[in-house]
Amino acid sequence: MRDASPAKAYALHIGVIALLFALNFVLPDYHQGLFARIMALAVFAMGYNLLFGYVGLLSLGHAMFFSAGLYGAGLTVYHLGWGVPEAFLAGVACGALLALVIGLLALRTSGVAFMIVTMMFAQVFYLLILYFAAWTGGDQGLVIQQASRVIAIGDASLDLTDPTVRYMSALALFAVVLLITLAVVRSRFGRVLVAIRENEERTKMLGYDTVANKLAAVVASGAICAASGAAYALLFGYVGSSFAGVQYSILPLLWVLLGGAATTLGPLIGTLFMYYVTDITSGFTSAYLLIVGVALILLVLFAPRGIMGSIRERWLGWLP
Amino acid sequence: MMPLLTTKGLSRNFGGLRAVDGVDFALMPGEIRAIIGPNGAGKTTFVSLLSGRIRPSSGTVVFDGADITTMPAYKRVRLGVAYTFQITSVFANLTAFDNVALPVQRTLTDGRTKGQVRSGVMAALERTGLADRAGTPAGQLSYGHQRLLEVAMGLALKPRLLILDEPTQGLADAEIDNFITLVREIAKDATVLLIEHNMPVVMQLADRITVFNSGKILAEGTPEQIRANAEVQDAYLGATHG
Numbered sequence: 252m253r254d255a256s257p258a259k260a261y262a263l264h265i266g267v268i269a270l271l272f273a274l275n276f277v278l279p280d281y282h283q284g285l286f287a288r289i290m291a292l293a294v295f296a297m298g299y300n301l302l303f304g305y306v307g308l309l310s311l312g313h314a315m316f317f318s319a320g321l322y323g324a325g326l327t328v329y330h331l332g333w334g335v336p337e338a339f340l341a342g343v344a345c346g347a348l349l350a351l352v353i354g355l356l357a358l359r360t361s362g363v364a365f366m367i368v369t370m371m372f373a374q375v376f377y378l379l380i381l382y383f384a385a386w387t388g389g390d391q392g393l394v395i396q397q398a399s400r401v402i403a404i405g406d407a408s409l410d411l412t413d414p415t416v417r418y419m420s421a422l423a424l425f426a427v428v429l430l431i432t433l434a435v436v437r438s439r440f441g442r443v444l445v446a447i448r449e450n451e452e453r454t455k456m457l458g459y460d461t462v463a464n465k466l467a468a469v470v471a472s473g474a475i476c477a478a479s480g481a482a483y484a485l486l487f488g489y490v491g492s493s494f495a496g497v498q499y500s501i502l503p504l505l506w507v508l509l510g511g512a513a514t515t516l517g518p519l520i521g522t523l524f525m526y527y528v529t530d531i532t533s534g535f536t537s538a539y540l541l542i543v544g545v546a547l548i549l550l551v552l553f554a555p556r557g558i559m560g561s562i563r564e565r566w567l568g569w570l571p
Numbered sequence: 572m573m574p575l576l577t578t579k580g581l582s583r584n585f586g587g588l589r590a591v592d593g594v595d596f597a598l599m600p601g602e603i604r605a606i607i608g609p610n611g612a613g614k615t616t617f618v619s620l621l622s623g624r625i626r627p628s629s630g631t632v633v634f635d636g637a638d639i640t641t642m643p644a645y646k647r648v649r650l651g652v653a654y655t656f657q658i659t660s661v662f663a664n665l666t667a668f669d670n671v672a673l674p675v676q677r678t679l680t681d682g683r684t685k686g687q688v689r690s691g692v693m694a695a696l697e698r699t700g701l702a703d704r705a706g707t708p709a710g711q712l713s714y715g716h717q718r719l720l721e722v723a724m725g726l727a728l729k730p731r732l733l734i735l736d737e738p739t740q741g742l743a744d745a746e747i748d749n750f751i752t753l754v755r756e757i758a759k760d761a762t763v764l765l766i767e768h769n770m771p772v773v774m775q776l777a778d779r780i781t782v783f784n785s786g787k788i789l790a791e792g793t794p795e796q797i798r799a800n801a802e803v804q805d806a807y808l809g810a811t812h813g
Contacts, residue, residue: 439676439688446673449662456622456656458648458677458728 257437260571264433267516268426275418287418289519289526290425291482296510296518297432298475299503304513305436306468307448311366312373313476314499315353318380318492319346320477325490326386328399335402335411339481346477347470349376354469358462370500377495392491400485417486424482425519428475433515435471436571444468445513476503509550511557515571520558573636575600575762576621576732581630582786583616590616592786593630598732603754603763605773607797608783609806614766615657617783618734621764622654623647635731649681651731655724655738657766659717663710667720670709671695674727683729695727699753715746722750726757733757735765739772751775774798782806 271290278286295317302308323345327333333341357368380387387393402409409416435441446454447461454461484490493499502525503518510521528546532539554561563570574597583591591613598604606614619625621632623644631640639647648654653674662670675691678684684691696702699719704712709720718738725733735754739747747769754776757763767773773780773794780797782790784806790797797803 439680442669442672442676445665445669446662449664450660452624453656453660453662454673455643455645456624456648456654457674457724458645458681459673460643460645 259569260433260437263570264429264515267519268422268429271422271425275415275422280414283414283418285526285530287414287421287486289522290418290421291479291486292526293506293519293522294425294428294479294482295476296503296506296522297428297515298472298477298479300507300512300514300518301432301435301444301475302468302472303504303507304517305441305444305448306465308361308465308469309366309504310357310369311497311500311504312353312369312371312376313472313503314495314497315373315376316346316350316473316476317480317483317499317503318376318495319349319473320480320482321484321490321494322380322387322480323477324481325393325395325484328395328485329393329490330386332399335400335485339478339485342481342484343474343478346480347474349477350470350473351466353473354466358465358469370497373495373497373500377492377497380492380495387492388490390492392489392493395484395488395490397488400488411486412488421482421486424478428478429515429519432475433571436515440464440467448513505547507557509547509557511560511563514557514559514563517557517559524558572599574598575635577633578621579631579633581617581620581632582628583613583620583625584628589786591620591627594786594788596781596788598762598764600731600762601758602778603758603765603776605777605780606764606766606783607768607770607773607780608789612783613786614783615736616786618654618736618764618766621732622652622734624654648728649677651683651729652734653725653728653730653732654734655721655736657736657740659714659721661709661712661717661720661724663708665709666706667696667701667709667712667723668692668705670720671723671727674724678727678729691727695723698726698756699723700749715742718742718746719750719753722753722757730761732762732764735763735767737766737768739767739769747772 274286275283299313302310320342324338324342327341328338353372357365360368381389397412400411411417411420443459443464447464451461506521506525507518509524510519511517528543529539532542556564559570576598578594578596581591581594582589594617608614620627623642627640631638634650634652671692672688676688679688693702696705699722701716701719701723704716709717712720722738739750742750751772754763777794779792780794781788782797782803789806790800790803
């Protein structure tokens with residue numbers, strides 16, 4: 252994968268970002284809003300993919316990292332009156348710190364035990380949110396007022412509730428994380444992560460501290476997922492415990508599997524696909540989850556490596 | 572001259588079995604040492620103790636004057652103890668290039684080598700004759716080439732001690748000849764410790780031979796001495812001498 256010309260890979264990724272930029276001016280209001288949401292959540296999927304796709308660690312608890320960012324940003328705005336940039340950074344820091352602690356504990360296990368341990372920690376996190384309802388709003392959640400979601404830059408201000416500002420903010424975060432992911436997976440660190448996925452024992456015998464590398468990946472993944480959560484809180488103005496529930500740990504796994512694990516663009520494609528299948532089918536029938544399920548089964552049967560994974564396998568071997 | 576590696580009373584039990592039993596062993600810098608012995612003699616367990624893949628039940632391992640008995644395997648690798656596996660375990664889904672890039676970037680990070688990953692990788696691949704297969708996934712290489720790739724990965728670690736566990740297993744005769752040349756090349760820069768069943772290879776390559784039996788060292792000496800040793804003939808060579 253490394254031998255393919257890096258220029259081609261970067262050109263493709265910048266092209267995707269440019270396309271998303273242009274879509275802002277073309278999409279009808281409803282789809283503009285949906286795309287902003289998809290891009291913010293695709294960041295969640297990219298964070299998940301870093302750990303699941305590249306290191307091969309299957310976590311069932313990533314909702315806790317997403318909601319650490321969500322609450323880290325939301326609560327500092329709501330209770331402390333912090334500005335948007337500080338709150339965003341607080342959210343990312345919460346996610347990174349939580350990931351460091353969880354990583355130290357959970358990486359003592361692997362395989363199925365790792366899945367269960369991460370799931371249990373996420374449940375603890377979820378229950379803590381409900382327990383501290385006085386601050387978190389419990390299962391009602393908190394609404395962040397429009398006035399708190401404005402970034403003042405000198406005399407000008409950016410209102411995150413404005414559809415175009417919101418779209419562009421989501422795109423900016425998405426673009427930064429996409430390019431970071433691309434750089435990481437092409438780096439020496441990325442090569443070690445893939446080696447750990449392929450054969451951890453062998454990687455150790457090449458002089459690598461695999462536990463330290465996995466921990467670094469957990470922290471990076473947690474921080475990216477938290478960035479997605481923090482952005483979500485600030486862009487859409489709602490912080491709620493449902494985002495810490497188990498379905499938000501399963502969703503990024505589905506998005507990544509659909510889009511293609513260990514591909515840089517797969518998380519976006521998977522999130523986009525899943526959102527639109529749900530959106531379109533729920534217009535026809537209340538049994539839309541059935542259709543989503545059938546779509547998932549078909550994909551697993553005919554494209555087990557996901558959409559981008561299959562494209563890479565069949566046509567474009569150079570895709571990162 | 573100070574030995575590069577010594578062990579004192581090195582033992583490892585698996586339940587009631589003493590796989591390695593109180594071994595005192597010394598390896599001089601620059602030599603090619605072969606370890607031979609019947610199946611189950613404890614050869615692989617012994618070198619696994621040296622590389623740190625398993626921990627000893629008792630005894631010590633000293634490398635270049637430092638006690639490394641409790642040091643994790645990855646740190647020993649950084650000191651220069653490289654191990655190539657008995658069962659080929661290249662990264663099948665990665666290209667030959669990426670397989671070798673892993674050890675190359677390790678030595679760059681440790682500051683033991685300088686330069687670019689690419690040039691280091693290509694040098695190791697050229698030395699093992701795999702340069703034209705750099706872009707091929709390792710799993711698609713022939714078995715002989717996978718073994719060579721394994722050696723290239725060991726080489727790229729710039730080891731001071733290279734441990735080869737049955738490197739010629741499964742190789743064709745022509746490949747074995749190339750392999751002997753390659754090991755002689757490697758031995759110019761590094762000490763080589765190899766476990767080997769193929770006696771002609773051992774006799775051609777080794778400066779000294781250590782014979783293991785039942786977890787203990789039965790005999791040690793030059794190839795001529797070992798050939799002439801009656802005890803060794805009984806325990807091991809006996810079968811081939813009828």
